[in-house]
Amino acid sequence: MIRKALWFALLLLAAGSTAASDVHEFMLDNGMKVLVKEDHRAPIAVSQVWYKVGASYEPRGLTGVSHVLEHMMFKGTKNLGPNEFSQIIAENGGKENAFTGRDYTAYFQTLASDRLQVAFELEADRMENLLLDEKEFQKERQVVIEERRMRTDDKPTALTYEQFNATAYRVLPYRNPVIGWRSDLENLELEDLSEWYSRFYAPNNALLVVVGDVDPDEIHAMARETFGKVKRREVYNIKPATEPEQRGLTRLQVKAPARKPYLIMGYKTPTITSAEVEWEPYALEIAAAVLDGGDSARLSRFLIRGNRIAASAGAWYDSTSRLSGMMVFNGTPNEGKNVRDLEKALLSEIEKLKNEPIAAKELKRIITQTVASKVYELDSVYYQAMQIGLLETVGLDWQLADTIVDKLKAVTPEQVQAVAKKYFVPDNLTVAVLEPQSMGQDETTALTGNGGDADVR
């Protein structure tokens, strides 16, 4: 189920790690960047190739093309048959997959470090020799439509989130789902894929990240021999996109077969790449952690435990997306409570952020958690590579991860109050509510199987 999965935004706060001196940086002659980090605990390594393309690069009518192309990257090249890429990696004891996000498309293999050459050769091959076959494409389109049904169409909360984004963002391509709108998937053509491939799959638009039991100079040499042979190409220059100022509260309902209501609220916020005031994204990160940075954070303490309005509640903010974003809140009301109660409770927590400075104790906890999580991340070579790739593909330097603790430490309680007052205002808010619709007559009997519409044949 996690194969070729979609990845959604990761919190920078949950990220961190890598002392600057640990990462070795190389540039190949064709413009491909190579970043290598040593971790000699086990004789393994992860290799990730990141392309600067994803759903946020897609124009109207072509939503989902980045993700479909990612699937097609396993369907053969001038040198390999369909699925042979995966078979070769498997025979070499590797685990592999790929993922598409709003701002990136990435391919990875984890294997014994003495097998990296195989992965490099295969990745370099499909960077320039992909074969796009009509029959394979028709089947894979169906696979992606099934993926869409499973992840979104049949999941009421995911459906609500999709509609929420489509409403909240008027202009930014973040309004489109990474997997694509159904009709766009149905109208996608093979030529769209080959156009997309030639626009963005070039070494000078790609990044190689390797973490594991390796020698950086050897990786550099091996990358030169494989990726280095791929020709530099002109990369399509996408137009910048900015979200116009929202001028008033926006509400939407989503009706779907479901049993529990669900609430999503979002305020438009800047990110590190789009911020006019340098410290604001970090103050917003702190605000998110004050509310939802663990079981002792405010939403758990006051809404889930304290007044018990929420069965679940969360807040998240991604300071590292390519374009500007949102601080998003979500939750399910507890039994006996409704979404209006939950909305009110969330708003009162938001008001508290504006009116009272956060406690020194909270700030201290957040810094301690961030410092500790940087240590814990060293346990996963995959995560260490992820973090480097995530930052680099949105145009941020991987070294930012080293400075995050300092940036967060520099945030004052007044600054947290200031960003709350500036951005968490009704005119800048979008609220989506899932209104459960009947699931049919057997909804209560299906689980117990005592009659109803369930059939034993």
Place this chain on the structure above:
Amino acid sequence: MFARAILLPVALLLFALQAHAGPRIQTWETSNGAKVMFVEAPAIPMLDIRLVFNAGSARDGSLPGLALMTNMLLNDGAGDLSADQLAEGFESLGAQFGTSSLRDMAIVTLRTLSDDEVQRQGLALLQQVLTSPTFASDEIERRRLQMRVALEKQKESPSATAKINFFRMLYGDHPYAHDPGGNEQSIEDMTREDIVDFFKRYYVASNTVIALVGAIDRKRAEEIAEELTRDMPAGEKAPSLPKVALLEKGEELAVNFPSSQTHIYMGQPVMARGDEDFFPLYVGNHMLGGSGLVSMLSEQVRENRGLAYSVYSYFSQMQNKGPFVFNAQTRTDRAHETLAVIRQTLEGFMKEGPDEDRLTAARKNITGSFPLQTSSNANIVEYIAMMGFYDYPLDYLDTFIDKVNAVTAEDIRDAFRRRVNPDAFLVVTVGKKDT
């Protein structure tokens, strides 16, 4: 290929030896009978602790959900600390505390920095959780609400609905039949006394495995294990579970559900932990449906026909016979076809036996990727806790590769023919009913 192989043959040899040996596992018992599994991992200044109790939902008795309720309440106050204070205690240290509960196991985890003072404070909190949880009445009421909401959320999910019905039909009267989340009635009925009794019976030293991985030495590991169990009664191991009855004939259940896909669960009970047919069945299933996009099922269902995004099979091993499970989801009008392809693929595999080239590829994949299984502290602590819980021999990881390599095509065909009965599968489908 690597310059290092030429320049530093000694270093390479060391790595090769290390790779082959796997993590060095040490085991002992605490003075009151808890089993300890320990791997020293000095590279990162952190410590992972995983406590596993034979206290999963198979011990619920007449109150489904009791094991989960008890386990969740370990978050909600201990000693004189409230739920808020406990959470704040762990998090202000940067420590990560967690609980979870399955059919066989109830689990408590702590990840902390290994710095002396931080470690000491985190362990003191954990010790309280393990020996003096509060089980406050108002926290119980809150968890009751939360469990009810969780039941409702399951009901809006076609995959959860399929899985719950699959276990219910497959296991009948056996304690594996009911979902760990319980049901409306049992959630309402369980009392504080039931919860306290459950805790007193099952969260005892002789029913506990403590797995430790991190930057501590054996002596410190011994101290920690003693400290955590010091105030825990020795108690008794949980008794054996009743025998699982095998299905004698095929059964089908179709649940009407307003989803665009039909979710398919097919299977039968086959293997318990420690089963002597494990290796041929495991390697055989790896080819059949256990190796992701290169498995036979994925080739037939996904690659060749575009029927599903996800299709796989696995042998779930538990204390007693766990199910051999096939899972896929597809648009409702192709559900019959998908199920037929899955069945044909299995039957062809059983009749013709595994293809030699495919078997070689499977062996290479399993053995070649084996070092990945124990490449992080998080992986290792989970592995050794499992090994301790199911009484695996200590050399399990060291002999794994040889045992996989020894499996022949004939072993696989023989084991599948003896152990898998395609005429006695339970098939649960959840989706819009065809008319």
